[in-house]
Amino acid sequence: MxxxxxxxxxxxxxxxxxxxxxxxxxxxxxxxxxxxxRKGALDELASALNTARRGVGRCRLCNTFTEGDICSVxxxxxxxxxxxxxxxxxxxxxxxDASLAWPGLYFVLNGRLSPVEGIGPADIGMPQLLxxxxxxxxxxxxxxAVVATSYTPEGDATAYYLIDALKKRWPQxxxxxxxxxxxxxxxxxxxxxxxxxxxxxxxxxx
Amino acid sequence: MxxxxxxxxxxxxxxxxxxxxxxxxxxxxxxxxxxxxRKGALDELASALNTARRGVGRCRLCNTFTEGDICSVxxxxxxxxxxxxxxxxxxxxxxxDASLAWPGLYFVLNGRLSPVEGIGPADIGMPQLLxxxxxxxxxxxxxxAVVATSYTPEGDATAYYLIDALKKRWPQxxxxxxxxxxxxxxxxxxxxxxxxxxxxxxxxxx
Numbered sequence: 001m002x003x004x005x006x007x008x009x010x011x012x013x014x015x016x017x018x019x020x021x022x023x024x025x026x027x028x029x030x031x032x033x034x035x036x037x038r039k040g041a042l043d044e045l046a047s048a049l050n051t052a053r054r055g056v057g058r059c060r061l062c063n064t065f066t067e068g069d070i071c072s073v074x075x076x077x078x079x080x081x082x083x084x085x086x087x088x089x090x091x092x093x094x095x096x097d098a099s100l101a102w103p104g105l106y107f108v109l110n111g112r113l114s115p116v117e118g119i120g121p122a123d124i125g126m127p128q129l130l131x132x133x134x135x136x137x138x139x140x141x142x143x144x145a146v147v148a149t150s151y152t153p154e155g156d157a158t159a160y161y162l163i164d165a166l167k168k169r170w171p172q173x174x175x176x177x178x179x180x181x182x183x184x185x186x187x188x189x190x191x192x193x194x195x196x197x198x199x200x201x202x203x204x205x206x
Numbered sequence: 207m208x209x210x211x212x213x214x215x216x217x218x219x220x221x222x223x224x225x226x227x228x229x230x231x232x233x234x235x236x237x238x239x240x241x242x243x244r245k246g247a248l249d250e251l252a253s254a255l256n257t258a259r260r261g262v263g264r265c266r267l268c269n270t271f272t273e274g275d276i277c278s279v280x281x282x283x284x285x286x287x288x289x290x291x292x293x294x295x296x297x298x299x300x301x302x303d304a305s306l307a308w309p310g311l312y313f314v315l316n317g318r319l320s321p322v323e324g325i326g327p328a329d330i331g332m333p334q335l336l337x338x339x340x341x342x343x344x345x346x347x348x349x350x351a352v353v354a355t356s357y358t359p360e361g362d363a364t365a366y367y368l369i370d371a372l373k374k375r376w377p378q379x380x381x382x383x384x385x386x387x388x389x390x391x392x393x394x395x396x397x398x399x400x401x402x403x404x405x406x407x408x409x410x411x412x
Binding site for chain 1: 209210211212213214215217218220221222223225226227228235236237238239240241242244247248249250251252254255256257258259261262271272273277278279287295296297299300304316386412
């Protein structure tokens with residue numbers, strides 16, 4: 001005798017629960033919230049999704065989200081076009097740029113290599129990245145590529161693949177990875193052993 | 207030099223962060239997830255929202271979400287039309303019905319009275335509820351109304367208002383509230399004092 005929700009409501013809950021951060025219960029809460037605020041939140045979200053679907057694409061140069069052909073970062077003349085930073089996602093790009101430490105451009109991969117899940121170089125946009133770097137090198141503009149993938153097994157696999165591809169094709173290009181070491185604000189006592197070991201191996205003269 | 211997202215992406219994050227359960231950070235993650243899965247999750251969510259916007263309304267009898275004129279609960283002939291349970295929300299209705307303890311019908315208020323927020327009887331659908339109960343009483347069908355609001359200050363205020371209105375208009379109608387007492391599966395040691403006090407006051411002979 002338990003209540004069966006209307007199919008359209010069930011479908012709304014199902015699609016919301018696909019979002020990261022929303023489990024089945026919070027997806028139901030979100031769906032009821034939207035249905036209770038149909039002139040407000042529901043209309044606004046529906047309209048934002050329709051606009052995003054029609055208007056948001058990928059930057060032709062760096063593959064980040066953009067409404068135009070080229071994103072605001074690639075169009076920014078204050079950035080050094082001799083430096084390109086390769087990241088796994090737009091979220092990583094945002095975090096890196098918020099650190100204000102990177103004066104150059106970016107290339108956003110579509111995630112990282114994962115042989116287990118059958119995700120290969122073409123799936124994450126490796127060919128486009130190599131084409132972009134090749135153009136930069138041949139124009140004599142590009143001096144350095146930073147491989148800014150995470151220090152996880154899949155991030156490492158992606159980095160190794162990319163570093164190998166870059167060094168084979170353009171031996172003159174400087175290729176770097178982000179430094180490993182102690183994070184800010186955390187006591188050594190509470191830092192994991194792999195991080196401490198890397199901080200020791202990469203210790204620097206002062 | 208920090209990155210400015212495209213306005214359509216900002217707007218998508220803003221509308222997603224209005225959902226309960228999604229803060230600004232998880233709204234950004236959800237937006238990037240949708241933009242990265244535009245043929246999948248984005249299209250499905252947009253389509254589910256458009257369907258819900260067009261197709262889902264309120265049941266003419268009980269005010270729950272429904273795609274037709276009357277919901278499946280009100281149309282269910284196995285339910286006792288002599289019993290009506292008044293709840294604050296569709297979520298409360300779902301939870302109550304999942305307990306399998308209620309054999310009757312429902313009426314879903316649009317929340318509860320909140321003088322502080324300026325939410326009065328008309329805002330939560332009191333007039334429709336009184337009309338519905340009046341019709342049931344005059345037809346000689348309705349025997350009991352359970353006021354199933356929560357035991358919170360606003361839930362109590364809503365209950366007092368409704369009980370008063372019902373008793374004045376139809377003194378012959380049985381009006382009840384849900385029992386207060388110990389929740390299942392929790393040790394008395396860990397139960398709050400107000401709940402224990404109510405369990406003592408309402409103790410029953412065995």
